[in-house]
Amino acid sequence: MKMNELKLVYFSPTGATRKAVMETARGIDLRSVSFDFSVYREKRPALKFAHDDFALFGIPVYYGRVPALFMEYLENISGNNTPAALIATYGCREYDDALLELKTEVERRGFKVIGAAAFPAEHSIVPTIGSRRPNKADMKTISEYGIELNRILRKEDSFGHINIEIPGNTPYKKYGKNVLFPKADSGSCTLCGSCAKVCPAGAIPLKEPKKTVTSKCIGCMKCVRVCKQKARSVNSLKMSIAERKLKKICQSDKKAEVFL
């Protein structure tokens, strides 16, 4: 089918999902436009995609689900029988119901899912889990995923008959509650505000960047990663408990999975 434009719609606080989305997009022979929801937007933009657009949705798995914040953006996005592909990156525990949930939600909004993939990545809370993933072999699988999607887009005249099976269960896993709130250390914080500017949840006041509004914080760890002074961190006791728990249930040798 003759296609118009590739729409990249993603949420990627610590960059792994973005990397997978961009590598996949490299294989797709279309001009692309990005909608990156990893930076806070007070207004959720209303986006309408055409039947000859191709949408690539990318999310990190949070608590085995689609991040709640991304779901808020998705509410305002609609397709017109628009073909779409999905990417979920996860921190080597499990992706549980996240891909199934994403497929169900985008199809409810007028998209037709023709491909989906789950890629293990460095764990954004404990980066020693799955460290340096996606690795070379993962990147090859990711790149082949893009090439295969491109082939399907070129080959098919319509996508209605495509029905891909994705693992997952309903009712979906219960959404977890964040208890890891990064805060700034008074000594090293220079009040530069770079954490506040990039927080996807708007949880750090620009005028008081040492603070975190815990009712808004989603624990994505973006502020910890961007702080050049390394001033932001989670309470060390809470972090070591989380680390111990995660190290027991994550396996750094998880395989990339593609569903076409």
Ligand SMILES: Cc1cc2nc3c(=O)[nH]c(=O)nc-3n(C[C@H](O)[C@H](O)[C@H](O)COP(=O)(O)O)c2cc1C
């Ligand atoms: C709040 C939160 C919940 C998470 N839940 C899961 C999970 O259920 N399973 C898993 O394997 N990884 C989980 N992770 C790890 C992320 O899915 C993973 O690191 C992802 O690649 C991060 O993507 P990003 O770099 O694009 O932000 C979680 C991370 C955070 C911050």
